[in-house]
Amino acid sequence: MLTCGCGRWMHTEGVEERTYEDGVPQWFVRSECRGCGLKVGVDVPAGQLGGLIDRLIWTDEALHRLERMPPYLAPLVREEVEQDVRIRGERVVTYETLLRPRTGERIEWDAEAERRLSKVPAPVRAMAKVELERTAADRGQRRITVALMEELKAKYFGMAAQKA
Ligand SMILES: [Zn+2]
Known part of the structure; x- marks a missing residue:
């Protein structure tokens, strides 16, 4: 110290x-x-x-992300993340810490959603997977559904159109 x-x-x-x-x-x-x-x-x-x-301390970036979560969700996420960090013997909650799966927690994929993901071109598949699981986790959902995929797809196409 x-x-x-x-x-x-x-x-x-x-x-x-x-x-x-x-x-x-x-x-x-x-x-x-x-x-x-x-x-x-x-x-x-x-x-x-x-x-x-x-x-145990949160980085400014992790705090910023926590503050943008819905008020009902933020305290739950905080508790869950801090418990996970303690279990791992760490002291700092980073932006990345918030994205990774918590110990013992896994996001499940619907079979149809998994099938669709396998058809996404390889270069963007990993990114799409992370983004989908992150969004689900942010909302307190434990499943990736086709509906969620459609929703994010629309969002990204919207962003691409704005940039062009
Ligand atoms: Zn002094």
């Missing part, structure tokens, strides 16, 4: 996920001394904390 020049422990105030020009993801860890008010920020390679972080 960080110690301030005044001799007190420094408390972790926040973590930002950053990627610099070399493409290596970094965490910018903000710490503050509650005794003298000194603030410091330290860049560390993502996932390599040493003793820098003194408690």
